[in-house]
Amino acid sequence: MSGDSFLQWEHSNPPEMDDEQFSLWQTAIEVRTGMQFPEQRRIFLQSSIRTRMKEIHCDCFQSYYEQLQIGPSSEQEWTVLTDRLTVQETHFFRHPPSFELAKEKVREWFINDPDKKSVQAWSVGCSTGEEPYSLAITLDEQIQAMHLSKDHYFGITATDLSMPALNKANTGIYKEKKVKQQISETRQKAYFDQLENHNFQVKPLLRERICFARINALNLSATPLKDLDIIFCQNMLIYFSKWRRREIVNHLANRLQVGGIMILGLGEVMDWTNPKLKRVPSDKVLAFMRHCH
Ligand SMILES: C[S@@+](CC[C@H](N)C(=O)[O-])C[C@H]1O[C@@H](n2cnc3c(N)ncnc32)[C@H](O)[C@@H]1O
Structure with missing residues (x-):
């Protein structure tokens, strides 16, 4: 994607994930990582993916999805994304x-x-x-x-x-x-x-x-x-x-x-x-x- 469109996102609304995209991502993530994202976690899923997209200057869910399917860095990118999709919250003597x-x-x-x-x-x-x-x-x-x-x-x-x-x-x-x-x-x-x-x-x-x-x-x-x-x-x-x-x-x-x-x-x-x-x-x-x- 071009630097211009990334700048555009900075000054306009961030991309929204429609129902079709949500279902595509749900399936891809479950197949790849075993993690489940039901409807009640949709906002978390969208914002976590979006944050990662912003870091790598990508402004479209579909093109990020495609990057994850193919390409030399897809393996490494899955590792980073999986990390973003998990919550590491913990404390000493939690239970x-x-x-x-x-x-x-x-x-x-x-x-x-x-x-x-x-x-x-x-x-x-x-x-x-x-x-x-x-x-x-x-x-x-x-x-x-x-x-x-x-x-x-x-x-x-x-x-x-x-x-x-x-x-x-x-x-x-x-x-x-x-x-x-x-x-x-x-x-x-x-x-x-x-x-x-x-x-x-x-x-x-x-x-x-x-x-x-x-x-x-x-x-x-x-x-x-x-x-x-x-x-x-x-x-x-x-x-x-x-x-x-x-x-x-x-x-x-x-x-x-x-x-x-x-x-x-x-x-x-x-x-x-x-x-x-x-x-x-x-x-x-x-x-x-x-x-x-
Ligand atoms: C909420 S923390 C829980 C930490 C600690 N066990 C506790 O109870 O406070 C969940 C941890 O599970 C890890 N996790 C998620 N999926 C995992 C997987 N497939 N394999 C290993 N660790 C995973 C996350 O990275 C995260 O650090």
């Missing part, structure tokens, strides 16, 4: 009862099995890192509270589709306001360093327990992770249709070791069962324990 359950389970495992030395966890759809860091704090506190020997440890793999989110997560740097609002003073002192610009950074001792990686939840068969004790998957399944959610959680169930737990967001999977899993009885948490091979 406290879920972290409580993880804490109780770790306690139980170490008490019941004196040979157990480590806990391995996976945060799926970890966004900018608040969820895996909260889990790391929970596990570290529990191991310390039990006065376990130094050879007890934990490791967390934290994955997401969004590279910008993962890059931020990897730094472990968060705004002062966020940390002060979401983390108790005791935990701030124990697990964060205050930087000169007032931001807070997660201490290296905790950061080195987490490995961040880009993994598409729709392509879990390519992941080598297995025999996990804890899988956290919250506020990510909401993007997907009912059958895709089930497909994802069935994949995740296979990655748990016997006795391991999968903690989901309340209401994120309904009417679903898996022969290897038992629901953890609780009305505050949606969690399942693997009970057999």
